[in-house]
Amino acid sequence: MLEVVALSHFYGKHQALADVALGIEQGEIVAILGANGAGKSTLLKSIAGLVRPAPGAVIRFDGQSIFELPAHLIVERGIALVPEGRGVFGDLTVAENLQLGAYPARARAGEADRLAKILQLFPRLAERMSQAVRTMSGGEQQMVAIGRALMSNPLLLLLDEPSLGLSPLLSREVFRALTQIRAGGVSVLLVEQNARASLDLADRVYLIESGRNAGSGLAAAMKNDPEIQRAYLGKARATSPAPNSLP
Ligand code: ATP
Numbered sequence: 001m002l003e004v005v006a007l008s009h010f011y012g013k014h015q016a017l018a019d020v021a022l023g024i025e026q027g028e029i030v031a032i033l034g035a036n037g038a039g040k041s042t043l044l045k046s047i048a049g050l051v052r053p054a055p056g057a058v059i060r061f062d063g064q065s066i067f068e069l070p071a072h073l074i075v076e077r078g079i080a081l082v083p084e085g086r087g088v089f090g091d092l093t094v095a096e097n098l099q100l101g102a103y104p105a106r107a108r109a110g111e112a113d114r115l116a117k118i119l120q121l122f123p124r125l126a127e128r129m130s131q132a133v134r135t136m137s138g139g140e141q142q143m144v145a146i147g148r149a150l151m152s153n154p155l156l157l158l159l160d161e162p163s164l165g166l167s168p169l170l171s172r173e174v175f176r177a178l179t180q181i182r183a184g185g186v187s188v189l190l191v192e193q194n195a196r197a198s199l200d201l202a203d204r205v206y207l208i209e210s211g212r213n214a215g216s217g218l219a220a221a222m223k224n225d226p227e228i229q230r231a232y233l234g235k236a237r238a239t240s241p242a243p244n245s246l247p
Contacts, residue, residue, distance in 0.1 A: 001024060001025060001026045001061065001062055001155065001156060001187060002022075002023060002024045002047070002061050002079075002156060002187075002189070003023050003058065003059070003060040003061075004020065004021055004022045004023070004047065004057070004058065004059050004060075005058040006019050006020075006021065006056050006057050006058060007019070007043070007046055007057040007058075007059065008053060008054040008056070008057065009039075009042050009051055009053050009054060010054060011042075015211060016039045016042040016211050017039045017042055017043060017053070017211045017212075018210075018211045018212050019212065019213075020039070020043060020208065020211070020212065021213060022043075022206050022213075022216070024156065024187055024189055025187070026155075026187055027182065027185070027187060028182075028187055028188075028203045028204060029178065029179075029182050029187070029188040029190065029201055029202045029203050030187075030188070030189050030190070030202055030203065030204050030205070030206065031189075031190050031191075031192055031198035031199070031201065031202035031204075031205045031219065032044075032190070032191045032192075032205070032206050032207075032208055033192070033195050033198060033205055033206070033207050033208070033232055034191075034208035034214075035209070038208045038209055038211065039208055039211040040160070040191040040208055041084055041160050041191065042211075043191075043208065044081060044083075044158045044160050044189070044191055045081070046059070047059060047066075047074075047079065047158060047189075048074055048079060048158060049066070049069055049070055049071035049073075049074040050071050053067065061074075061077055061078070061079060061156070062077070062078075064077075066079070072104070075104050075106075075152055075154075076105060076106050078106065078153070078154050078155035078156060079154060079155070079156045079158065080101075080149035080150070080152045080154035080156070080158065081149065081158040081159075081160070082142075082145045082149045082157065082158065082159045082160065082162060083145075083160050084160040084161045084164065084191075086141050086142055086144070086145035087145060088133045088141050088144050088145050088148070089133065090132065090133050090134030091132060091133075091134060092132070092133060093129065093130050093131060093132055094125050094128050094129050094130070094131055094133060094136075094144055095129040095130060097133055097144050097147075098115060098118065098125075098144070098147050098148055098151050099151070100148060100151075101147070101148035101149060101150070101151030101152050102114075102115075102151040102152065103152075104152050104153070106152065106153050107151055107152045107153045110153070111151070114150065114151060114153060115151065117150075117184065118147045118150050121147075121150075121177050121180055121181070122143040122146075122147055122177065124140055124143060125140070125143055125144065125147055128140070137170070138165045138170070139166045139167065139170025139171075139173065140170075142162055142166060142174055143173075143174070143177070146159070146174070146177065150181065150186070154186055155185075155186060155187065156186065156187045156188075156189065157181060157186050157187070157188050157189070158189050158190075159178070159188065159189070159190040159191065159192075160191050161191055161192060161193055162174050162175075162178075162190065162192070163175070163192060163193070163194050163197065164193060171194065171197065175200075175201050178190070178201060179201065190202070195232040196233055198219070199219045199222060199223045199228075199232075199233075200219075200223075201219075202219040203218065203219060204216065204217065204218055204219060205217060205218075205219050205222050207228075207232075
């Protein structure tokens with residue numbers, strides 16, 4: 001459903017992305033792994049239309065180019081970004097933040113049903129609809145951010161470091177929610193610093209190093225690859241296979 005080819009991006013003279021390619025099929029969870037500064041956030045922002053790629057890139061969604069579209073029209077096509085740092089409105093309540101997510105035209109039909117499903121997914125939000133978001137924990141704010149993105153009725157959810165700063169318990173809750181979101185028909189492309197959790201969750205993984213593709217494959221196979229274990233899971237050479245559980 002999403003096809004990215006020859007994606008490059010420059011911040012001034014600094015090249016953050018160089019000829020990156022990736023694809024995601026409907027119903028997949030795909031993770032992007034890479035070190036700090038590898039270009040992962042820039043990649044998600046390029047797909048969401050928040051930064052403009054260098055000429056020559058191809059970004060197609062459901063067969064149509066979205067490369068030249070402004071960010072709000074990319075949302076209308078069905079792509080929603082949950083940015084790093086969440087981007088929630090702290091002074092507004094949970095209910096108001098969720099309502100803002102329903103602003104796009106594609107979100108109007110079925111809004112009440114969608115809200116009900118999101119509150120089933122994150123029951124904590126149902127209990128706190130009138131609470132100011134700035135008074136909530138990091139994990140709860142992440143749920144608000146994901147909920148707000150889902151209110152736009154996306155086909156593809158882009159998530160930038162959803163577990164950053166969360167306790168292991170809340171991280172697990174967020175990752176569990178992503179599996180349910182996929183079961184509800186929304187594909188997921190996620191950037192994560194928690195490589196182990198990503199490999200457990202995702203169907204496929206792309207590796208990005210210094211703004212370039214550095215490998216890709218099925219998560220189940222990559223989890224047992226000694227090079228991946230050494231580079232991304234902090235394992236020394238010739239150790240036992242990675243455990244299969246979330247952290
Ligand atoms: P992290 O995991 O640390 O968030 P990342 O893989 O998401 O890193 P990006 O945030 O995409 O990486 O940054 C890629 C490169 O581009 C980095 O070298 C970063 O310093 C640089 N960069 C990012 N945003 C800007 C900007 N607005 N202006 C200049 N350089 C930038």
